[in-house]
Every structure is written in C-alpha cells, then in structure tokens.
Amino acid sequence: MKVFEKPQALTDAVLHYCPGCTHGIIHRLVAEALDELGVTGRAIGVAPVGCSVFAYNYFNCDMVQAAHGRAPAVATGVKRSDANNIVFTYQGDGDLAAIGTAETVHAAARGENITVIFVNNAIYGMTGGQMAPTTLPGQVTQTSPYGRDVSKVGYPVKVCEMLSEVDGAAYLERVAVNNVKNVKAAKAAIKKAFQNQIEGKGFSLIEVLSTCPTNWGKTPIDALKWLDENMLPYYPLGVYKDKTQNAE
Amino acid sequence: MAKVTFDESLCKGCGLCTSVCPKKIVVLKDELNAKGYHPAGITDQSACIGCAFCATMCPDCVITVEK
Numbered sequence: 001m002k003v004f005e006k007p008q009a010l011t012d013a014v015l016h017y018c019p020g021c022t023h024g025i026i027h028r029l030v031a032e033a034l035d036e037l038g039v040t041g042r043a044i045g046v047a048p049v050g051c052s053v054f055a056y057n058y059f060n061c062d063m064v065q066a067a068h069g070r071a072p073a074v075a076t077g078v079k080r081s082d083a084n085n086i087v088f089t090y091q092g093d094g095d096l097a098a099i100g101t102a103e104t105v106h107a108a109a110r111g112e113n114i115t116v117i118f119v120n121n122a123i124y125g126m127t128g129g130q131m132a133p134t135t136l137p138g139q140v141t142q143t144s145p146y147g148r149d150v151s152k153v154g155y156p157v158k159v160c161e162m163l164s165e166v167d168g169a170a171y172l173e174r175v176a177v178n179n180v181k182n183v184k185a186a187k188a189a190i191k192k193a194f195q196n197q198i199e200g201k202g203f204s205l206i207e208v209l210s211t212c213p214t215n216w217g218k219t220p221i222d223a224l225k226w227l228d229e230n231m232l233p234y235y236p237l238g239v240y241k242d243k244t245q246n247a248e
Numbered sequence: 249m250a251k252v253t254f255d256e257s258l259c260k261g262c263g264l265c266t267s268v269c270p271k272k273i274v275v276l277k278d279e280l281n282a283k284g285y286h287p288a289g290i291t292d293q294s295a296c297i298g299c300a301f302c303a304t305m306c307p308d309c310v311i312t313v314e315k
Contacts, residue, residue, distance in 0.1 A: 004313035020262030024307025220262040
C-alpha cells in the first residue's frame with residue numbers, strides 16, 4: 001500500500017525552483033488538500049508574479065496568471081462569475097505584501113469567499129534577493145548590505161496581524177514548513193482554508209513561512225535552521241482569526 | 249515491510265530528506281544524475297520504517313513510500 005506519493009493535483013512538470021526551496025513542499029500541500037477534498041476538477045488557481053509565477057504549469061487544474069499583486073482581485077472576479085468554482089491564489093511576499101497590499105486588504109474587507117496561500121520567505125527571490133516588506137530587522141539582503149535599518153526603511157509588515165483587524169476576514173493562520181511537524185500542521189491549515197471556502201465561510205488566508213536558500217546564502221538545511229531561529233520569533237505561528245465557528 | 253523509492257531524475261540533491269530520517273539511512277549518493285546533482289538514495293532498505301518523513305520534506309516529489 002502506498003503511504004506517500006505525488007498528489008494527482010500536481011502535473012508531471014518538473015519544478016523549476018532552486019534545490020531545497022520549500023515552494024515545492026507548499027505546492028504539494030495545496031495539491032493534497034485539493035485532492036482530499038475532491039475539488040481539483042472545479043478548482044481555479046491564480047498564479048502571482050515572482051518565483052511561483054509558473055504555478056500555472058504545476059497545478060492540475062485551471063489557472064489564471066494575474067498582474068503583479070492583483071491575484072485577489074482576479075480571484076474575486078473568477079469566484080463571483082461562478083460561486084461553484086473553488087478559487088485560490090498562490091502569492092509570495094513581494095506580490096501580496098508589497099505591490100498587492102491594497103488588493104489583499106480589500107478582498108479581505110469584502111469578505112470574498114476565496115482561499116489565499118501566502119508564502120513568506122522575507123526576501124525578493126525571483127529578482128535576486130532584494131529587501132522585501134517582510135525582511136527582518138537587521139537581515140542582510142542585496143539592497144540592505146549592512147542589515148535592514150528600521151530607522152531608515154521601517155519595519156516588516158506582519159500580514160496576519162494586520163488582517164486580523166479587518167472584519168471581513170474569516171480565517172487567518174500562520175504556519176511554517178521547516179520541519180515535519182510544522183509541514184503536517186501547514187497541511188491541516190491549508191485544508192481548513194479550502195474547507196472554509198467549500199462551506200461558504202468567507203476569506204481565508206494561510207501565511208506559510210518558507211525558505212530561500214539561494215538568496216539567503218545558506219545551504220537548504222541551514223536555511224531551515226535560520227527560519228526556525230530568526231523568523232519564528234518575529235512571525236509567531238498560530239491562528240490569528242477564526243470566525244468560522246460562528247458563521248452560518 | 250516498508251519500501252521507499254527515489255525518482256533520481258527529479259532529485260536536486262538539496263538533502264532535506266537526509267536531515268529528517270530517524271534511521272539515518274537516507275544519504276546523498278556519490279554519483280551524479282542527469283541534472284548534475286548528487287541524488288538522494290537509501291543505504292539499507294530493510295531498516296526503513298516507512299515513516300515518510302523524507303517524502304514529507306522533499307520539495308520535488310522524488311520519493312514514494314509503500315508499506
């Protein structure tokens with residue numbers, strides 16, 4: 001009996017991500033959730049701009065690719081055109097927390113019944129490792145060679161904390177994929193976010209803390225350790241909002 | 249008995265699977281695959297307990313686990 005194999009909701013395309021990039025794990029968790037809930041056939045994903053732009057080649061469902069940061073707005077249109085669609089966006093921190101902040105906040109405020117997968121690796125990956133809105137204080141990047149100086153460039157944006165004050169958001173959780181236990185918890189959170197949509201409970205966002213070994217300048221295994229030691233204290237894991245218990 | 253198989257052509261040699269194996273039987277091989285990476289493999293199939301930790305951490309769906 002197979003206890004672990006590639007989910008049906010992923011295509012046979014070879015992932016283009018760097019060795020050890022945890023995007024691959026998160027793609028698989030989304031695909032497993034779609035398979036287990038039996039909604040792959042009516043799922044429509046919205047790919048972002050960034051490393052994960054080619055998500056449209058990797059998921060075995062219909063996909064749209066949105067302009068930079070506009071995935072929640074495109075997802076709104078796709079969902080409203082036919083509420084039977086299961087619509088998700090897959091966005092990085094440069095997409096969702098920088099150029100797409102307005103679309104994210106307003107999609108949440110409107111309480112759109114969509115699922116947002118937000119991958120936070122604290123750096124711009126595709127463009128070569130520049131400082132992102134989510135870069136940690138003191139973190140060295142291409143554009144902050146002496147470490148992020150908060151007196152000059154301000155503080156990181158904590159998306160889950162920010163959206164927890166938005167009344168329209170239904171479910172917000174932050175998870176990580178740096179060890180087996182956290183990957184299993186991330187899977188449960190992503191599945192719940194899709195379940196919420198199926199039950200019409202509204203806007204769900206799962207923030208997944210991820211690694212970028214290439215631009216962090218670390219080996220894949222050291223990158224997991226760096227995430228554990230540096231990102232988890234600044235971005236605590238947990239459920240930031242859960243309105244789904246009381247929803248009709 | 250547990251059986252774990254690696255699709256070496258997909259492996260990028262990141263080694264995340266080697267870091268989580270409780271039996272320490274998943275290692276990177278000395279030879280190269282077609283991509284030019286050292287692919288992951290298993291040293292002692294009979295010692296595998298089928299926990300699938302390696303597959304859980306694999307970003308590239310290289311690993312299939314049977315029990």
